[in-house]
Amino acid sequence: MKITVADVEHVARLARLELTPGEKELFAGQMGAILGYVEKLKELDTEGIVPTSHAVPMENSFREDIARPSIGLEKALANAPSRAGSFFVVPNVIE
Amino acid sequence: MTIIDMTIHELHAALKGKQISSVEATTALLERITAVEPQVGSFITVTPEQALAAAKAADHRIASGDCQLLTGIPLAIKDIFLTEGIRTTCGSRILENFIPPYSATSWEKLRDCGAVLLGKLNQDEFAMGSSNESSAYGTTRNPWDTTCIPGGSSGGSAASVAARQAVATLGTDTGGSIRQPASHCGCVGLKPTYGRVSRYGVIAYASSLDQVGPLTRDVADCAIMLEAIAGHDPKDSTSVDTPVPNYSASLTQGVKGMKIGLPKEYFIDGLDPDVQKAMDAAIDTYRRLGAEFVEISLPNTDYAVATYYLIATAEASSNLARYDGVRFGHRAEADGLLDMYTKSRSEGFGSEVKRRIMIGTYALSSGYYDAYYVKAQKVRTLIMNDFVKAFADVDVMLTPVAPTPAFKIGEKINDPLQMYLSDIFTIPVNLAGTCAMSLPAGFSAAGLPIGLQLIGKPFGEESILRAGYAFEQATEWHIRKATI
Incomplete structure (x- = not known):
């Protein structure tokens, strides 16, 4: 299956990845080979087959709605690359 | 000892x-x-x-x-x-x-x-x-x-x-x-x-x-x-x-x-001879111990790897979206929010992770979702049914x-x-x-x-x-x- 560098650039944008020109070339070839291989699924007739998203036959999993303590502000912010008081700091979203 | x-x-x-x-x-x-x-x-x-x-x-x-x-x-x-x-x-x-x-x-x-x-x-x-x-x-x-x-x-x-x-x-x-x-x-x-x-x-x-x-x-x-x-x-x-x-x-x-x-699809020609020998010896051991062997079939075995590399990569692309440099993990120097997401991820992830995110993103992307992701989920059903039947x-x-x-x-x-x-x-x-x-x-x-x-x-x-x-x-x- 043919995957072009333009295809790779499109998918990388969707995945929020920035690839070097070398990576783009490499991934185009490798993704082409991998997606070519998965084409074999088309040999199978799956008309009317229900898709499986999950191996265990369970519907919803309910529990009592009881408030419990959470990990708290300090722990939640302990790994923040940048913080101010009780907030995560990020670059400007709106100029 | x-x-x-x-x-x-x-x-x-x-x-x-x-x-x-x-x-x-x-x-x-x-x-x-x-x-x-x-x-x-x-x-x-x-x-x-x-x-x-x-x-x-x-x-x-x-x-x-x-x-x-x-x-x-x-x-x-x-x-x-x-x-x-x-x-x-x-x-x-x-x-x-x-x-x-x-x-x-x-x-x-x-x-x-x-x-x-x-x-x-x-x-x-x-x-x-x-x-x-x-x-x-x-x-x-x-x-x-x-x-x-x-x-x-x-x-x-x-x-x-x-x-x-x-x-x-x-x-x-x-x-x-x-x-x-x-x-x-x-x-x-x-x-x-x-x-x-x-x-x-x-x-x-x-x-x-x-x-x-x-x-x-x-x-x-x-x-x-x-x-x-x-x-x-x-x-x-x-x-x-x-x-x-x-x-x-x-x-x-x-x-x-x-x-x-013994699922016949697992004992294929390409099997390493040493592996085959070990399996034969193991079967003999179990026979001696009183187990009975039955040849069974898992007919969709050959489609499992393809199914897996669509489902696993699709789920990975979604799961790994959380690594964006905001709350934890590596954050790159960047101009603006989008640039921060992209640079943090590109610097932080290695080649295999990027490759799988890319395949998963492709399989979930507009126009390909049914042909790849849903198709793989349907084949997953067939593979599961193989096991249910064989285990009877x-x-x-x-x-x-x-x-x-x-x-x-x-x-x-x-x-x-x-x-x-x-x-x-x-x-x-x-x-x-x-x-x-x-x-x-x-x-x-x-x-x-x-x-x-x-x-x-x-x-x-x-x-x-x-x-x-x-x-x-x-x-x-x-x-x-x-x-x-």
């Missing part, structure tokens, strides 16, 4: 009998780690101070008369398990400085039994790999031949058991990541049924396939570890609320009259774990598709959501371990442990030690 060669049950007896203290055992293993780590590279982080403190606490507990099976036993766990206060990298640069604010349930359960944590084990980055070569912290080497891969993604979990650096370990298995390294390193590794063990606090790769399990020196240890970690967890809504059997109690029941299925006639299945013994470091690194195909016999079990175990069943002419896979029905861990124990009692493969 030296301390480092002891199994959980042997060390437990010595701790209980006060012949050895947990501090002595822990010290012996920490010394062993220091001695062989330069050759093996099983660990990403070793935690000697915490380990010795936990060992002291365990010794107090034992002195007070509370000596459970895992009290005072030095263990290590894959670096995919969150450990509060101890760095957890998942083999990735993006989590190089991540100190989790809470711990994984499976580790908490072991810790609450009094187990001692020696450190965090090396793995493929985000558990994506079959060789440990995608770790950002160096490739773990196979203790039987350090020019070979240990398998992956739980390569450190298997290598450390084989190299006598830990009594037992925890790994995770999404497409074979416990069983394949266990096979390549000559230890026992069990992937429980999906839902048997909580995934809470385990860094997610492919959520509908990931499962936690033990890697051990023998089957009895495997039963002890599984019993300790299994069970419903209110924090993981996909963990199943069925009682946990006493796995150790049923080990000795034997295999007389047990029906073992047999109690367990016997197959190879991997088509070849451990390959050389570097051999498949430039050909991802060839690397993916090395999981051909383990992947279907994850798609079907059932349980399977790898156990030592021989050696190649070059002296590399070969593993046997026993596949059980959903929640049929008791049967495969019983069958594994019977095999182990009749053979001596598990007693051989790596030369390192």
Whole structure:
């Protein structure tokens, strides 16, 4: 299956990845080979087959709605690359 | 017997009998780690101070008369398990400085039994790999031949058991990541049924396939570890609320009259002759023990790898969207928010992770979703049905774990598709959501371990442990030690 560098650039944008020109070339070839291989699924007739998203036959999993303590502000912010008081700091979203 | 060669049950007896203290055992293993780590590279982080403190606490507990099976036993766990206060990298640069604010349930359960944590084990980055070569912290080497891969993604979990650096370990298995390294390193590794063990606090790769399990020196240890970690967890809504059997109690029941299925699609022409020989010998052993063999068919086996690499990568692309540099993990210098997301991810992720995110994103993208992702989910149904049908006639299945013994470091690194195909016999079990175990069943002419896979029905861990124990009692493969 043919995957072009333009295809790779499109998918990388969707995945929020920035690839070097070398990576783009490499991934185009490798993704082409991998997606070519998965084409074999088309040999199978799956008309009317229900898709499986999950191996265990369970519907919803309910529990009592009881408030419990959470990990708290300090722990939640302990790994923040940048913080101010009780907030995560990020670059400007709106100029 | 030296301390480092002891199994959980042997060390437990010595701790209980006060012949050895947990501090002595822990010290012996920490010394062993220091001695062989330069050759093996099983660990990403070793935690000697915490380990010795936990060992002291365990010794107090034992002195007070509370000596459970895992009290005072030095263990290590894959670096995919969150450990509060101890760095957890998942083999990735993006989590190089991540100190989790809470711990994984499976580790908490072991810790609450009094187990001692020696450190965090090396793995493929985000558990994506079959060789440990995608770790950002160096490739773990196979203790039987350090020019070979240990398998992956739980390569450190298997290598450390084989190299006598830990009594037992925890790994995770999404497409074979416990069983394949266990096979390549000559230890026992069990992937429980999906839902048997909580995934809470385990860094997610492919959520509908990931499962936690033990890697051990023998089957009895495997039963002890599984019993300790299994069970419903209110924090993981996909963990199943069925009682946990006493796995150790049923080990000795034997295999007389047990029906073992041989799926014909797993005994293919391309199978390595040494692997074939080991399987033939294992079948003979089971026959002698009174098991009956039935040829069965899992007709959609040939489609499993393709199905897996669509479902797993799609789930991965979604799960790994959280690494954006905002709340934790690596943040790149950037102009604006979008640039920060993109640069942080591109700097933090390695090549294999990027490749899988790309394939998964492609499979989920507009115009391709039905043709790839939904198609794979439908084929997953067919694969699951194969297992349901086949298990109507047999109690367990016997197959190879991997088509070849451990390959050389570097051999498949430039050909991802060839690397993916090395999981051909383990992947279907994850798609079907059932349980399977790898156990030592021989050696190649070059002296590399070969593993046997026993596949059980959903929640049929008791049967495969019983069958594994019977095999182990009749053979001596598990007693051989790596030369390192």
